[in-house]
Amino acid sequence: MTTRLPAAVLWDMDGTLVDTERYWMAAEEELVESFGGRWTHEDALGLVGSGLWESARVFQAAGVDLDADTIVARLTARVQEQLAEHGVPWRPGARELLEALRLASVPTALVTMSVRSMADDVVRAIPFDAFDVIVTGDSVGNAKPHPEPYLAAADALGVDVRDCVAIEDSPAGLTSAWSAGAVTIGVPNFISLDEAPAHVLWPTLADKSVADVAALLEAREASA
Incomplete structure (x- = not known):
């Protein structure tokens, strides 16, 4: 049959x-640290699979003083830069x-x-x-x-x-x-x-x- x-x-x-998860994790760390915060690998693991706008609230709580749309745009742009530089893994x-x-x-x-x-x-x-x-x-x-x-x-x-x-x-x-x-x-x-x-x-x-x-x-x- x-x-x-x-x-x-x-x-x-x-x-x-x-x-590409590692690209997102690198972008997240850069974003939080640019506002004086600290972003650990465990923090990043907690967001794997989550929606970007839901994740934005987590970054705001971690000290990122930006609105959600701007956070999503910055993270996405940084990941796209890494894709352009390193290719699609x-x-x-x-x-x-x-x-x-x-x-x-x-x-x-x-x-x-x-x-x-x-x-x-x-x-x-x-x-x-x-x-x-x-x-x-x-x-x-x-x-x-x-x-x-x-x-x-x-x-x-x-x-x-x-x-x-x-x-x-x-x-x-x-x-x-x-x-x-x-x-x-x-x-x-x-x-x-x-x-x-x-x-x-x-x-x-x-x-x-x-x-x-x-x-x-x-x-x-x-x-x-």
């Missing part, structure tokens, strides 16, 4: 598709799996809490038509861990989110996708996902195939 393909695969960006196996899904005609969406200009920079670096839909932090009213970003992606694709698979690297992202109803794959990067709502944890996407992704949807249906 042929395994049924997902209606779509929904991808997180930072830390899942591309290894892909997570192992991510680009290969994404391309395999496209070749198998599986619809895909990028679901990121970065702003659209940042997402566009990353998408432009992909040497094939990668996504049918892009949902960004400045296009939704509620950031991850709220389910809205993943529900919006499924709606834009015209598919049932329960027939979709989402790939994430953070508890906030997995909570968003799980609450929306998608099958969730957790791929740990900077933080543990042991307590996060994932249907499966994969140490890496390297050597993962379209069939591996499709089998997860089938397994959930079989256990229902």
Whole structure:
């Protein structure tokens, strides 16, 4: 029997598709220190997967005397500078799996809490038509861990989110996708996902195939 393909695969960006979390952490540290504050690695880990405007309130509490929109703009610009300087650092196996899904005609969406200009920079670096839909932090009213970003992606694709698979690297992202109803794959990067709502944890996407992704949807249906 042929395994049924997902209606779509929904991808997180930072830390899942591309290894840009370290760029964000460097930008955050520079921002807080420019106002005389101190920003630790543990502080940065606490914001992984969070929405930018929600994070802005944390930076304001840490002494950054700027409005939220300015904080988001400064952080985004600094990360974009690092992308321009160092290039796009892909997570192992991510680009290969994404391309395999496209070749198998599986619809895909990028679901990121970065702003659209940042997402566009990353998408432009992909040497094939990668996504049918892009949902960004400045296009939704509620950031991850709220389910809205993943529900919006499924709606834009015209598919049932329960027939979709989402790939994430953070508890906030997995909570968003799980609450929306998608099958969730957790791929740990900077933080543990042991307590996060994932249907499966994969140490890496390297050597993962379209069939591996499709089998997860089938397994959930079989256990229902």
